[in-house]
Amino acid sequence: MPDARPRSRRERPAKPALTREGIVSTAVRLVRAEGLQRVTMRRLAKELDTGPASLYVYVANTDELHAAVLDELLGDVDLSPATRDGDWRQRLEAVLVSYMGVLSEHPGLARTAVVVRPSGPNYLNLLQALLRLLHEGGVPDDRAAWGVDPLLLVATAVTAEHSAHGAASRPGADAEWNALTDALRGASPADHPHLAGRAGQLLSGTPEQRRGWFFRMLLDGMARTPLPEDPRPADARRTRS
Structure with missing residues (x-):
C-alpha cells in the first residue's frame, strides 16, 4: 500500500527556480504540443507548478509572453539565402517564405504576429537578413528601414489569412x-x-503566384518611393513621439 501520510514541504523535492528563460522555454514546448491559443498564463503556471501571479514577475502579460515565444520560434527561419549567391529578390523571397512556413506550422501564431512586437535575437537576425538583401539590391537604406515592416506585414497577413481559411481550422x-x-x-x-465581369481577374492566380507578386510590387515601390520629409524641427527629431 502506498504511504498516505502527509509529507512535510521540507521532504518534497525542491522545484526549479523560476526564470524568464525557463518560462519561455516551457511556453514554446506547450505551443509545439497544443498550439499558441492554449498557452495562457494560467495554463503555463499549472505546467510550472506555481501560481499565475508568480509569472508576472518575469513576464508582464500574455502579449509579452507570446512575443517572446514568437521570437524563440523565429529561430527556425532559414536565413541562409541572405549569404548565398544568386538573384537578391529570389533570395529575399526565400527568407520570407521560410518565415511564413514557421508561422503556418503553429495555429494562431500568424494572427498573433500581426499585433505583437518581438524584440529578441531571432527577430533581430531576421531583420538583419532582410536589410542585407535590400542593401545588396540597391534599395536606399532609409527606404529599406521602412520597407521591412510592410514586407513582414504582408507575409504575416497572407499566412494568417490562409490559416484562418484553411479547411482544418x-x-x-x-x-x-x-x-x-x-x-x-x-x-x-x-x-x-x-466589378462586373472581372471575377476571373479577381480570383485568378495561385497563392504562390500572388505571394510572389505582392513581394515584387513592394520591392519595386520601395526602391522608387522616397520617404516623406519630417515636418518637425531638427532638434525635435531626436526624440520619437
Whole structure:
C-alpha cells in the first residue's frame, strides 16, 4: 500500500527556480504540443507548478509572453539565402517564405504576429537578413528601414489569412469562398460597373503566384518611393513621439 501520510514541504523535492528563460522555454514546448491559443498564463503556471501571479514577475502579460515565444520560434527561419549567391529578390523571397512556413506550422501564431512586437535575437537576425538583401539590391537604406515592416506585414497577413481559411481550422471556409465567388460573378454592371465581369481577374492566380507578386510590387515601390520629409524641427527629431 502506498504511504498516505502527509509529507512535510521540507521532504518534497525542491522545484526549479523560476526564470524568464525557463518560462519561455516551457511556453514554446506547450505551443509545439497544443498550439499558441492554449498557452495562457494560467495554463503555463499549472505546467510550472506555481501560481499565475508568480509569472508576472518575469513576464508582464500574455502579449509579452507570446512575443517572446514568437521570437524563440523565429529561430527556425532559414536565413541562409541572405549569404548565398544568386538573384537578391529570389533570395529575399526565400527568407520570407521560410518565415511564413514557421508561422503556418503553429495555429494562431500568424494572427498573433500581426499585433505583437518581438524584440529578441531571432527577430533581430531576421531583420538583419532582410536589410542585407535590400542593401545588396540597391534599395536606399532609409527606404529599406521602412520597407521591412510592410514586407513582414504582408507575409504575416497572407499566412494568417490562409490559416484562418484553411479547411482544418475553418470548417465553413469552402462555403465562404463559394459565396464570395458567386457574389463576384453575379455582380450587377449597373450597381458595380468596375466589378462586373472581372471575377476571373479577381480570383485568378495561385497563392504562390500572388505571394510572389505582392513581394515584387513592394520591392519595386520601395526602391522608387522616397520617404516623406519630417515636418518637425531638427532638434525635435531626436526624440520619437
